[in-house]
Amino acid sequence: MPRKQLLIVAHAPSPNTRRLAEAALRGASHADIEQVDARWVPPLEAQPDDVLAADAILLGTTENLGYMSGALKDFFDRCYYPVLEQQQGLPCALYIRAGMDGTGTRRAVESIVTGLRWNWVQEPLTLRGDWQDGFEQQVEELGLYLAAGLDNGVF
Known part of the structure; x- marks a missing residue:
């Protein structure tokens, strides 16, 4: 049986956001x-x-200014049409590191994901306000959840 592939595409411009990306990978x-x-x-x-x-x-x-990072937007700009037809139904999840409320960021990503016809495996995780060490645990659990779903054939 071929191994499944979980891709984590995460913008990590600071030490704390790097900790989040590493936590996602650790969980997965x-x-x-x-x-x-x-x-x-x-x-x-x-x-x-x-x-x-x-x-x-x-x-x-x-x-970033009530929107997703420019880096993630660039990823979508470059990848949207090349993957559109072939990856419909792709299981996906999202975490947002939001200094404010993350609502605009969530809406923007959800709009693109809807266009791609990817399938949310759970509600987006928004990590709001000042940094909390618990954010790492939440993202690690999200990575584990997504990988376990793939591993068990749920997604």
Whole structure:
């Protein structure tokens, strides 16, 4: 049985957001996950082929002026049409590191994901306000949840 591929496309411009991306990867690479390979690719480096090879995708972004990061928007701009027809139904999840409320960021990503016809595996996770160490745990659990769903054939 071929191994499943979980792609994490997460913008990490600061030490704390890097901790979040690493937490997502750590959760997705948990020892109990047997048939899933997870990898983190920064959005400015991610290519359509990365998405085409993925069995699920975890998106991570900062809230920038009430919108997703420019890096994640660039990823969508470059990958949208090349993957549109071939990756419909791709299981996906999202976390947002929001200094404010994250609503505009969530709406923007949801709009693009709807156009791609990807399937949310759970509500987007919004990490609001000042940094809290618990944010890492929440993102790690999100990575684990997505990888476990793939590993068990749920997604």
